[in-house]
Amino acid sequence: QVQLVESGGGLVQPGGSLRLSCAAPGSIFNSYAMGWYRQAPGKQRELVARITSDGSTNFADSVKGRFTISRDDAKNMVYLQMNSLKPEDTAVYYCNARFMTVNYWGQGTQVTVSS
Numbered sequence: 843q844v845q846l847v848e849s850g851g852g853l854v855q856p857g858g859s860l861r862l863s864c865a866a867p868g869s870i871f872n873s874y875a876m877g878w879y880r881q882a883p884g885k886q887r888e889l890v891a892r893i894t895s896d897g898s899t900n901f902a903d904s905v906k907g908r909f910t911i912s913r914d915d916a917k918n919m920v921y922l923q924m925n926s927l928k929p930e931d932t933a934v935y936y937c938n939a940r941f942m943t944v945n946y947w948g949q950g951t952q953v954t955v956s957s
Contacts, residue, residue, distance in 0.1 A: 844870060844929070844946040845938045851951030854927055856857045856953070862922040863936035864948060874941045876913055880933035880953075891922060904930075917925040 850862040862878065875926040877892035887895055891901045908927075913920045920937065932955050937948035 846946055846948035847941060848935065848937045848948040849953040851935060851953045852859060853954045855856065856927060856929060858918075858927050859923070859925045860899050860927065861924070862919055862935055862951060862953075863922045866920065866937075866939055866946075868918045870939055870941070870946070871913075871918040872915060874939040874946075876911075877938040877940065878911065878920075878922045879936045879938055880931075881936070881950075882930075884934075890935070892922065892938075892940075894938070898951075905934040924953070927953075930953045931955050940955050 847865045854860050866876055871951055873895060875892055875894045878890040879887050880890050881887040889902055890905055893899045893911045893913050908925050910923045932948040933955050936950045939946040
């Protein structure tokens with residue numbers, strides 16, 4: 843059983859920043875694309891950002907210029923730095939590891955942007 847463990851969610855005011863972290867097993871980290879998805883109440887889960895094993899990244903249009911994704915291969919960690927947060931960023935954020943048709947998910951961490 844592959845476990846992805848997220849941390850770093852919480853409550854932040856609009857315009858603030860948060861950094862999410864995800865720990866993955868070393869057995870998959872170097873081969874899998876790592877990503878962050880989010881799901882707001884009543885909405886479908888959507889891709890926020892992804893980083894491949896060779897460091898290529900892509901982002902949802904709604905977060906471009908505000909969020910960055912990075913990975914630390916030595917620590918088997920992936921990070922999502924979220925700046926200039928907006929109320930519409932409020933959601934449960936999930937870490938994802940993907941290789942071809944195989945997907946693993948974390949348990950999710952709540953991010954709430956509110957004054």
